[in-house]
Amino acid sequence: MYWDYCQRCDRQFNSESALDQHIRDSPRHNICRACDDDFEDRDDLEQHCEDYHDYCVNCRRFFDDDEDLQEHEISQHNMCVTCGKYFSSESNLRNHQLTHMKKNIECPGCQRYFVTYSAMLLHLETGTCDCGIGRERVTELAFECRQSQYYASSQDDFDFECPDCAVPFLYISGLFQHVQSEACDEDLGWHSPLRVFLRFLSGRV
Template sequence: MPYCPPCDRHFRLENSLDQHIRAVHSQTYCWRCERHFPHARAKQQHLENSPRHHICTHCDYEPDFDSQDDLADHLIEEHHACIPCHEYFSDEEDLLEHDVDVHHKCRTCGRFFSSRSNLINHRKTHAAKNFECLGCSRMFISRSAMVLHLEANTCESGSDEHSIRQCVWDYYEIYGRWNHDHDDDLDCGSCGTYFNKLSALLQHVESESCDASISDYDLLFDHIEQSIC
């Protein structure tokens, strides 16, 4: 027979006991563990310490989530919390700025990355494809990506790494930029760094590590286009 220990009272139906507990013992009864506590503070300590409970202390210990992951989702969505840093922010935008700056979060898709450089490389996947291949109609997100396509011999023009390098060598000879001390390398006209492929040189130019501008290579692109078309 259903029984309430604090009241030393029996009930005919289980439902009647449940209604009684809700009406009289809601502050001292744990439904998940089916336990009575002598006072509200004892129940609160139980909720805080029991591994069976995942409570939000910002919501007066309600609701009690089914898992730690569910609690974490609640803290992020409702209280703008950074779980790894144990920090709370005033609004969603402040949390986003923190995640972007500290945890390298992508604003577009929400993915997190281990470093800022990995995030920067990932952002390129969201960029518009505005650069048409010099040898076919395919579009790319950057000049370096387009040249990498040419070097990889995936262009219908038949270009490959050797033919692109030959185009650059011819261009260097025409414009007097040939450096015989580095016959096999391509140099950055701004900082003098050498690279073994044109795509690598252009990635360097497109990055924030060099003051060179991609427009400095417009004549070279014109020369490559004339050579492969």
Template sequence: MNTIGPYLVQKPTILDIPSPGPTTAHACTLCSRFFVSQSALYSHFRFSTQHEWCEKCSRVFVPTAARDAHFRESSRHNICPTCGRLQDFDTPAELARHLEEFHFCCTSCSPYVYHDSPEELRRHDVAQHNLCIKCGDYFGNANNLLMHQQRHQPRTMRCYGCDHTFKSFSGMLIHLESGACASQMTEDQIDALAHRCYQSRKYVLRGLDGGEGWMYKCPTCYREFMKLSALYQHAEDVMDCGHGCLDKLQVWIAKCV
């Protein structure tokens, strides 16, 4: 009961209503009124014009400024620091949504970063928090965002040997390596083309089986791959691993298929 503040008194008393014996009366010292139960006292605090009531904390305040200071200082309340009016949101998530929608505020930054428009906030989220503008998801780093964005890519890569379309060059290579293309291109033929390209020393390694077949390496990080399609998937997924020799190999394959 001591959370209500200094305006409550509890004391044994004989009430003017029939009862088995002495009971406890609850008094509001601000109004000099007694109540037979805590619920009756709380109801009085809610509706009286003589004082201010905080429902969330079950506390009464005098004057209004004291309640407003409580709202701003208490961690149990979610007060907008920007609005002129005092509005207590039910949850921190609702407050964060309000700050974003009405004040263009990034609550992920500490301290908060305010912007002049929703477009400026979106550009900030893309640059600083790896926001995918297609679906609204956030990612831990730029590479994860880049990998995710491939899901949204249209099928604009037309197969060099048939009319099938793909989202990426690596997807088309998987198709060619599988032997399912109408051009009847095979994985061995793709490997041979990659070897004959004048840039091959930058991305081709001898296989571990005495030279039969080829193993590929990333020309940037030197990670090794058994298939050319896997090398290109890696280059497409890892932002820092793009390399001009792979672009030249792609042009070379387009001419030869």
């Protein structure tokens, strides 16, 4: 009789198909679908697939090339394309990506540089700028700007609201953070109300 033998499990089988069935079903055999290599445990198999094939461990899925895999990791698993770290949500990823951006927004009061307009405004509001301006003065200037009608809140408990979606904010820095997070369609184009305010602020600080 013809026998097939599994060396790893020290077992004999009466046919090649029985051996193949054993390899498919046994937890001691973990076959790579890309190259047919056999691994003793699932962790070794997944490490191999990740190292040698375009494979997503989370989805247990192979891709045609590196580019397709990277696109999948970014869109489905919130991967930072700059450093390869993963994040639990798109908003956490966006906040992290700020750490890779250049500080090119200048404070009109002290010439320090910031990554976002909201960070620069928060710097002014908290009174840490050398110019001595604080939250109260920043709010006053926001309402002195000729475009304030577009971002002044209609709610008594808030001073500001988004010109596009009307989400209310206590402070102008929070409004800018909302806009720069791409949570709505409002932008900071040259003629937008918030961009006009930035130019107005720059001339008053």
